[in-house]
Amino acid sequence: MKLAMIGFGQAGGKIVDKFIEYDQRTGSQAVRSAVAVNTAKADLVGLDYVPEENQVLIGQSRVKGHGVGADNELGAEIAEEDIDEVQGAVDNVPIHDIDAFLIVAGMGGGTGSGGAPVLAKYLKRIYTEPVYGLGILPGRDEGGIYTLNAARSFQTFVREVDNLLVFDNDAWRESGESVGSGYDRINEEIVRRFGILFGAGEVSRGDEVGESVVDSSEIINTLDTGGVSTVGYAAEEVDNPSGGLLSRFKSDGTEDVDSTHATNRITSLVRKAALGRLTLPCEIDSAERSLLVASGPPEYLNRKGVEKGRKWLENQTGSMEVRGGDYPTGDAEQVAGVVLLSGVSQVPRVEELQDVAVETQDNIDEIRSESQQNTTDLIEDDDGELDPLF
Ligand code: GDP
Structure with a gap:
């Protein structure tokens, strides 16, 4: 994007x-x-x-x-x-x-x-x-x-x-x-x-073609709820042939990755991302729409993992509007799951922030009027017998 x-x-x-x-x-x-x-x-x-x-x-x-x-x-x-x-x-x-x-x-x-x-x-x-x-x-x-x-x-x-x-x-x-x-x-x-x-949402990476690449329109549609959004993330190290680590890859660099394992890794990362620490902690079932992105070396990304992750997210959020796809990053040494929860409404931290803010505002008003009175008391003589110069 x-x-x-x-x-x-x-x-x-x-x-x-x-x-x-x-x-x-x-x-x-x-x-x-x-x-x-x-x-x-x-x-x-x-x-x-x-x-x-x-x-x-x-x-x-x-x-x-x-x-x-x-x-x-x-x-x-x-x-x-x-x-x-x-x-x-x-x-x-x-x-x-x-x-x-x-x-x-x-x-x-x-x-x-x-x-x-x-x-x-x-x-x-x-x-x-x-x-x-x-x-x-x-x-x-x-x-x-x-x-x-x-x-x-x-x-x-x-x-x-x-x-x-x-x-x-x-x-x-x-x-x-x-x-x-x-x-x-x-x-x-x-x-x-x-x-x-x-x-x-930026698919101009040339040779890294994913199975179901996320498009910027999917991010825009997810954010179309308006309101407030939060993001979760989880990652796991993998051996990447183009990253130069030890690998189980064929000489042509194509995959020799166990696809069931890859699928399970993606779904588990999606779960960890959504249930772990979000950028703004909230009740995830209050999200109106969501989007998941699986990123990493293309060999480790697959449609089935993303699909299973989406199903899981649908269940958790109780919303059918769950989009998902992958983001191949050839030189990465991690597979990551990112979950965007859009239009969330149950956010305890915001409620607390507002309560403390109202308290602060009342306190400031009180202190301000009190200190104005104190200053007046200080400057003016008790019986008002003195007149200012001008
Ligand atoms: P401004 O320059 O007047 O807009 O104020 P600042 O940006 O310095 O600070 C606003 C608030 O941003 C602070 O109260 C901190 O909570 C936060 N803050 C300041 N610097 C950083 C930073 O580098 N990273 C993050 N995450 N928060 C920061």
């Missing part, structure tokens, strides 16, 4: 940067175009892969390149004011050559949290291609204001995009990890999952 990716804010920019690196590393061609938008100059300077001409610094007259300090209302205002500058970079996107836009943003901060929904609304008005979001939820330990930002942005972003793919940092953090190295690892996890999913 050919995407124009737009990273909004620091997390968004870093993740898009990583997607490009993944594309180059794996030969996937999902990222046709990449743009990074930020109010903080330093965050743009840190990017290695997004071309400089596609890096847009907005809000210079208001925040002078220093960012919005987790104020997502300011982030949204600036995005609206400077939308023409973002459009300038989007003008470089070869629209005829893309299947969809993907806007990536951390939802707990300011620039991406506020700006991403504004950009989604704008792109949807201008272009006919679908506009998807990839929203990153903050960890529970990041504090109330990040939770409040995320809950408000989530509501708005879901409304403005054709589908919001969600990744919950909280479900993926590990204790004892520094924030920096934690994000590096988490970003790898993000890119691996979504990289296989979006790479799958």
Whole structure:
């Protein structure tokens, strides 16, 4: 699937940067175009892969390149004011050559949290291609204001995009990890999952012909539910003849793989992907539609495995709209199963996020009015006998 990716804010920019690196590393061609938008100059300077001409610094007259300090209302205002500058970079996107836009943003901060929904609304008005979001939820330990930002942005972003793919940092953090190295690892996890999913609809790999290759229209149809989506992933190492490991392959490189074993491996990976840790944990039977992708060396992929995986997923989700196919990756040394669950509605984490956000909002209002009163008490004399100068 050919995407124009737009990273909004620091997390968004870093993740898009990583997607490009993944594309180059794996030969996937999902990222046709990449743009990074930020109010903080330093965050743009840190990017290695997004071309400089596609890096847009907005809000210079208001925040002078220093960012919005987790104020997502300011982030949204600036995005609206400077939308023409973002459009300038989007003008470089070869629209005829893309299947969809993907806007990536951390939802707990300011620039991406506020700006991403504004950009989604704008792109949807201008272009006919679908506009998807990839929203990153903050960890529970990041504090109330990040939770409040995320809950408000989530509501708005879901409304403005054709589908919001969600990744919950909280479900993926590990204790004892520094924030920096934690994000590096988490970003790898993000890119691996979504990289296989979006790479799958891109069938220009030439000689690697799968048995039932996933087409980008199948991804689009799955995401057509709107609402919120989550992704599962599982993988297993295999010996790959073109990967140079020990193999049981014939000299012409054709398969000598036990097909029953290959079928069972795929169905077991699909199960592990759906029942393991999702990018956004949820009740999988609340999904409206789903899609499974089996990726790996073509010798290890077969239609029967995908079919059995689909049947299993139909049972689990209680939905007949389960699509599936393979994504042959000649040089991989793993067979992987990726499951996209679209239109999910039972997501405890989102409910919790909203509860904490409401509590935070009430708390902020209370503290604000209390502190206003305290300041007034401090400045004015008790009996109002003094007059200000002017
Ligand atoms: P912005 O620049 O104002 O949009 O804010 P950031 O993108 O820095 O941060 C927003 C939120 O994104 C934070 O609260 C974190 O939860 C998350 N975040 C920041 N950097 C990363 C990153 O590199 N990876 C991931 N997965 N999340 C991040």
